[in-house]
Amino acid sequence: MIHSIKKVLFVIPVVLCFMNMQCEDDIDDSIEICDQTTVISESFYNDMVSANFTIIDADISENCLIIKIGASGCDGNSWEFNLVDSGAIAESSPEQRYLEFQLINEEACLAYFERAISFNISSLQIEGSNEIILHIEGLESSLTYTY
Numbered sequence: 676m677i678h679s680i681k682k683v684l685f686v687i688p689v690v691l692c693f694m695n696m697q698c699e700d701d702i703d704d705s706i707e708i709c710d711q712t713t714v715i716s717e718s719f720y721n722d723m724v725s726a727n728f729t730i731i732d733a734d735i736s737e738n739c740l741i742i743k744i745g746a747s748g749c750d751g752n753s754w755e756f757n758l759v760d761s762g763a764i765a766e767s768s769p770e771q772r773y774l775e776f777q778l779i780n781e782e783a784c785l786a787y788f789e790r791a792i793s794f795n796i797s798s799l800q801i802e803g804s805n806e807i808i809l810h811i812e813g814l815e816s817s818l819t820y821t822y
Contacts, residue, residue: 709739709795713758713774720761720773726780730813731789735820738797740809745789748782755779758794769819770801771808796820 728746735741740758748754757777765771800822801807809818 709793711756711758711792711794713740713760713794713796713798715760715762715798717762719757720759720775723757723759723775723777725775725777728776728778728780728813730776730811733811733814733818735796735809735818736793738795738822739793740796740818740820741791741793742776742811743789743791744776744778745787746778746780747785748780748788749784749786751782751788751790753780753782754790756792758796760799764801767808769806769808770804771810771817772799773810773812775812797822 726746728744730742731745732743733740742758746754756779759775759777761773761775763773765773796809799807799809799820806819806821809820811818
């Protein structure tokens, strides 16, 4: 009996010590995870058809372009999105790229909803440069992407 009590008294502190240890993650918390990636395709850009929407806001946070849109629908949960770059780069200082946002909306309701979606734009970076101007169709002003 005393032997089993000694075992329990030994095991409890050992378990508590292990539970108190903290692991260090190798994950960099500064890396922002975007919802989707950006497509670079001249043919997709030229042939793209989109449902009606309004861009409410657009902002860049690290390598993510966050676009907030408004559109009619039933609840907006079935909406699909694409951000497509034309592939053309205007050789200026800084360089410029041209993008179009696509909303695929099959919802046939008249209610109005807003959604925000983020796109990883790191594929738009240009070697030898640390800044580009992004022209997004439907957005009144251009955005500067610094990387």
